[in-house]
Amino acid sequence: MRKFVCLICGYIYEGYEVPEICPICxxxxxxxxxxxxxxxxxxxxRFKVEKKVKENDVVTSFYLKSIEKVQLKKHKAGQFIAVKLNIDGVDEVRQYSLSMKPGEDFYRISVKREEKGLVSRYLHDNVFEGDVLEISEPLGQFILKDSNRPLILMSGGIGITPVMSMLYEASNSGREIIFVQAVLNSSAHTFKSEIKKIVKENNNVQTEVFYSEPLDKDKIGVDYDHLGFVSNEWIEKSLPKDGEFYFCGPLGFMKHIYICLTNIVTDKSSINYEVFGPSADLSEK
Ligand SMILES: Cc1cc2nc3c(=O)[nH]c(=O)nc-3n(C[C@H](O)[C@H](O)[C@H](O)COP(=O)(O)OP(=O)(O)OC[C@H]3O[C@@H](n4cnc5c(N)ncnc54)[C@H](O)[C@@H]3O)c2cc1C
Known part of the structure; x- marks a missing residue:
């Protein structure tokens, strides 16, 4: 019997030949x-939860270290790991993008708590520092292509995780980077201070933060740059047409961004994205 891993979602298939289609994604x-x-x-x-950090009201990060003390496989920015948890006697597997800089001696995943989600809630509520998680090695093909063209990284909500790692990877390349982050408000503004630090240290990085529902205390020009959603008009006016685009977020956000980008770019291969769920082709109606 042979084993095959789906590079998109981490599903493991056991059989004699590669399956025609992944039953999960x-x-x-x-x-x-x-x-x-x-x-x-x-x-x-087996990896130990070395550190558990609450990023904000909805997202918590888990810093994972190998128990076997083996050299960690360096991930390519944008990749994810599959996490296997046994919940009430049933094995559950979910994918989480690595949100840290490639080459660290730990992996970091950052998980949004889905109110009715099984695994995300379990991770938030029942997994603590010192606990052990079973994880796969880094997987996935949502990775940066070799290019010197302007790099545009866009995220909606928890879709920040793979592009955060890409930001780390590309920030010291000298390449022009525009980092577009769309969130609800400061209660869900993940990695705010980390990103500020990267911007301070690298003058090739520009950020554009959108709050759709700012809180009373959120100040435009201080906490965020734009009120509302990332509009078609803003994209047309503000983003370089010769850029390489990478984006991730809720499906509605992604469909919208995809349509906006197809209006401005001539080279469709410059549009790259990852869906946090069953894989979807955004060009399909
Ligand atoms: C490549 C990839 C990378 C990913 N990276 C990340 C990441 O970095 N961070 C992250 O947080 N997530 C990431 N995800 C998503 C993650 O894998 C899980 O899908 C997510 O955490 C939800 O899992 P869950 O078990 O909590 O929810 P599930 O139990 O699987 O439920 C799925 C969804 O259905 C909803 N739902 C479930 N039951 C009900 C119900 N009875 N009524 C109404 N709604 C319901 C839940 O709220 C949830 O939104 C990624 C996914 C992929 C494929």
């Missing part, structure tokens, strides 16, 4: 990679 056979393992070396490795 519907990715095709070309997105599967064979996993070679010896008996002691499983697909999931």
């Amino acid at each position: 519907k990715a095709g056979a070309d997105k599967f990679e064979e996993v070679f393992e010896n008996k002691e070396d499983g697909i999931y490795k």
